[in-house]
Amino acid sequence: MTEKYNMPDERGHFGPYGGIFVAETLMPPIQELNEAYQRYLADPVFIAELDADLKYYVGRPSPLYHAERWSRELGGAQIYLKREDLNHTGSHKINNTVGQALLAKRMGKTRIIAETGAGQHGVATATIAARLGLECVVYMGAVDVARQSLNVYRMKLLGATVVAVESGSKTLKDALNEALRDWVTNVDNTFYIIGTVAGPHPYPAMVRDFQSIIGREAKEQCLEATGRLPDALVACVGGGSNAIGLFYPFIEDKSVKMYGVEAAGDGVATGRHSAPLCAGRPGVLHGNRTYLMCDDDGEIIETHSISAGLDYPGVGPEHAWLKDTGRANYVNITDTEALEGFYALTRMEGIIPALESSHAMAYTMKLAPTMSKDETIIINLSGRGDKDMQTMAKREGIEL
């Protein structure tokens, strides 16, 4: 039985979540963006151009790979990996930047800005900006600049200006604050490419729509490979763009269980984590209402995760809605567990996952053995681990 899912409403609400919570100067550009987005979404020429870019530039469709050895080892469900790590630039982030950059071009914007945590979205943005000949400025927390220096170099190589943000906790949320400040100052010529399903409407819906190519392909590929829908989907959740990209096309398929894996850092009980859905409360940050990590006074709490891409105190508002309605399950994985996932996939399948995606791997190691051998799990392998080599080597005491 399927039930029609039709979120968000025209004002960007997913139940009580989402919406448009921004300062007045951003209202006109957000309205302009929403109108442009609605117009081009229905424009066959725009869609054809986007499809061609996804095919020839990004390299889609990405394979759905049956991890047979790992499945056998875990002794339960058959595990399939949606290989977003094989996209151009190494993660799912490019699906969205290609779409938003085409939109920027159509809207006559000459300057692109972006925030980035792990640097994957920054790289994907710098990449598409280089290709389209647009000026590009990427905001990145100073802490993240230090732990993801390889990606900083890639962005610079691509011609982007990388601004290290020194305010607040110097991570992703502060990069977002700084990008919003840039946008408010340069609204006339600047397009802000948000990298996740957060921000004010229409960003959560727009980024989801661009990322849902992941789930649409996975559904078709799964039917082809197994003759039926998967039993479970697993994806890591920071802001939640790769997870919603995989989940969205399956929302009406009630037999498909969904697991969003948040970063538990040192453990949810320690308070040093990035798991707002598991251990936060509803509030408003960065333009939308959603689950947040904040204290009783409403001040945002500093987050912690081994993976820069999950180190964010909020989460996309649609995930907040899917949690409250019970359609998706949100679980969490500690830094230590994520590392086990990282090593497992690397050694069992010869695929080195990003530390973000490793959280999804680690949860699958718990989930798969509880399922039967004729059941299927699709994990979103959202990015490759190349960017994390320095972090991992350092943990192992190796100097590169």
Next chain:
Amino acid sequence: MSRLAARFEALAKAGRKALIPFVTAGDPRPDFTVPLMHEMVKAGVDVIELGVPFSDPMADGPVIQRASERALAHKMSLRRTLETAIEFRKTDQDTPIVLMGYLNPIEAMGYEDFANAAQRADIDGVLTVDLPPEEGLECSALLKARGIDPIFLLAPNSTDERVKRMDAAGSGYIYYVSLKGVTGAGHLNTADVEHKLQQIRANTNLPIAIGFGVKDALTAKTIANIGDGVVIGSALINKIEDNLDDLDLAKQEIITLLASIRQALDS
């Protein structure tokens, strides 16, 4: 009539412009704010905007962000900002106080609890930077029911339609953000402000206070004459930041600046 409406009406009758300082509650220490507020009143300010510290002040420049950080380091909060206002009211029942901040502290307290607490603290207006009228009607209704003015922002790129929306949703005054940018920015263009104000005046009768990027007495006078009042924030907080080791001097420099602006406005 609300204290804010009465204040702007009296100023208009006297042919004077409102001088509105913005300071962050608890910056750099919780005990600094109330004495400063009283001194500012003596220096001739008409309304005080009291900033509620927030961890992620997205619309503010670095100066006000650091003010928030200093206040938060002393565990300042919305609750304690309201206590600050109560303390001030003990000896000043006349000067309108407007709370200016971000939505999440209010969300955490709950809209109704906040409206009640603001009423108990005898707050006159509430300006929530990231709460446009589209999302803010529930909160503004609770405030209005308690005689508190919800104050909204307008910006250089606001359309006629938005001016009308703010006119319908807000009361007390409208805060016109004089430039596309953050607080304390350096590219204020008074000719642009003058031009925009004509469009705004055509669509609202609410008093207009103008802020963002006002740094000195001369600019303040020009800006105030275009509108009904001028808001000055980062330039005051700079005085705190420059004198963190001598807060008496910080206070003195703030008062000197405000007095010079008052004089310019009245001359």
